[in-house]
Amino acid sequence: MSATADRIQNEVERAIQRSIKGLEYFSSPAPVVGHTPKDVVFERGTLHLYHYRPVADEIYRIPILIVMATSNRGYILDLAPGQSFVEYMIGRGYDVYLIDWSPPTAADSELRFEDYTLRFIPECVQRVRDDSGESDVTVIGYCMGGVLSVMWAALHPDDQPANLVCFTTPIDFSRMELFAKWSDRRYFDVDKLVDSTGNVPSELIFTGFEMLRPATRIAGQITLWENMWDESFVRSFRAFERWSTDTLPLAGEYFRETIKELIWENRLHKNELVIGGRRADLRSITAPLLHAMAEHDHIVPYAAAKPLIDHVGSADKEEIVLKGGHVSLVAGPNAVKRLWPRLDAWLGVRSV
Amino acid sequence: MADKDKDPLASWRDLLSQWEQNVNAIANRTMGSDEYSSSMNGAMGATLKMQETMRQFMAAYLATANLPSRTEVLGIAERIGGVEARLDRIAVLLERIAAKEPGQATAPPAVSRPRPPRTKSPPSTEPST
Structure with missing residues (x-):
């Protein structure tokens, strides 16, 4: 009886707190993200290469270069203290660099796969080598950042990364079923879209992601209201919310190639993709490879990501499938206890 | 439960x-x-x-x-961006030339700040104290 009374009292207090904090929620500014101190190493147009300041007394010999997905901001990997992948990695003694993208300008609409894989990533790898003084570099790619990293590694058989880590990276685009359906060549005129917009608007990219789970935003808002009394929940929710709505436009030609070469023709999966006159043969990848995928990934389903491990020529390769979704695999409380320690255990012994 | x-x-x-x-x-x-x-x-x-x-x-x-249209304003921005990109490329070339000069093994770090030594071993291989 007493327990029930306590429970009721607790719920009443939470209801009051919800009302007070609900008002604060609507009147407070957006949460601060990307707090870990960093320096700009290199910038070119849409590309920004950052170096995070080491905090450990000694660091691993081999630096890490993270390639962020082109459709989203890199601060998902540096969301909030205690929920930052970058903060975790520098705390564990890694030297971390990150390629982040800003919205492409009209001049960037001509960017193609070859700009990303034969110019941007090689230039950044060289910058990391110069800045760190180490010739070996580990490359970590997230989602389309993983696809670009895989293409880059496949195009450079004689200049492999020390290690290649992919987070939820699609290879068989025919298995990204809804995206494949929506961009069905019988109905989707990608040429008309790109020719008339230049760069593909962020609203279109955002809507594409949202439509995969149309009820999730409403359910999320209800869950937010229910947990409005809990400051840490609200802080985390707002940071994720800010990131998920902060989608980037995509360079027009890059989008056209993604649709035609990857989704329509599935050339990466077939080992037929030609970039800048060179074939991106996945068997040419010989670096140690770790591919981390999420059990409930609605953006890159397991079937779309799975073929990577079979296709590469690496002798040392491993795939892990962890609980979580496309984003919770890499950020938030789920990632803190699952992916990050697994990555640290795999990468530490390969970073000396 | x-x-x-x-x-x-x-x-x-x-x-x-x-x-x-x-x-x-x-x-x-x-x-x-x-x-x-x-x-x-x-x-x-x-x-x-x-x-x-x-x-x-x-x-x-x-x-x-x-009045200038958005396309025209973007055109000017593009040209400024082009000048900046060219300056970046010149800076890269200068850094590489500097790195090849005697006494410079590699290009200098982008930001000169004390760096910890690259001597860390994974926990399992670290000597116990």
Whole structure:
């Protein structure tokens, strides 16, 4: 009886707190993200290469270069203290660099796969080598950042990364079923879209992601209201919310190639993709490879990501499938206890 | 389980979760059809056409008012961006030339700040103290 009374009292207090904090929620500014101190190493147009300041007394010999997905901001990997992948990695003694993208300008609409894989990533790898003084570099790619990293590694058989880590990276685009359906060549005129917009608007990219789970935003808002009394929940929710709505436009030609070469023709999966006159043969990848995928990934389903491990020529390769979704695999409380320690255990012994 | 039984909102949360899953599943089935794909892309085509018409109308209006259009302003921004990009490339070349000079093994770090030594070993191989 007493327990029930306590429970009721607790719920009443939470209801009051919800009302007070609900008002604060609507009147407070957006949460601060990307707090870990960093320096700009290199910038070119849409590309920004950052170096995070080491905090450990000694660091691993081999630096890490993270390639962020082109459709989203890199601060998902540096969301909030205690929920930052970058903060975790520098705390564990890694030297971390990150390629982040800003919205492409009209001049960037001509960017193609070859700009990303034969110019941007090689230039950044060289910058990391110069800045760190180490010739070996580990490359970590997230989602389309993983696809670009895989293409880059496949195009450079004689200049492999020390290690290649992919987070939820699609290879068989025919298995990204809804995206494949929506961009069905019988109905989707990608040429008309790109020719008339230049760069593909962020609203279109955002809507594409949202439509995969149309009820999730409403359910999320209800869950937010229910947990409005809990400051840490609200802080985390707002940071994720800010990131998920902060989608980037995509360079027009890059989008056209993604649709035609990857989704329509599935050339990466077939080992037929030609970039800048060179074939991106996945068997040419010989670096140690770790591919981390999420059990409930609605953006890159397991079937779309799975073929990577079979296709590469690496002798040392491993795939892990962890609980979580496309984003919770890499950020938030789920990632803190699952992916990050697994990555640290795999990468530490390969970073000396 | 006992805690869940006492929680008056537990059933509500389960219900919400089930609703979310059901709606997503139904929506995905609907959106995975040929009809949906056809109508969605038809609507997008109509929107693009409307935007193009608006763009042409605004360009004509701004030209009449002797004002630069968005395309023209973006053109100027592009040219400035091009100058910056060229400066970046010159800076890269200068750094590489500097690195080749005697006494410079590699290009200097972008930011000169004391760096910790690169001597860390993974925990399992670290000598116990």
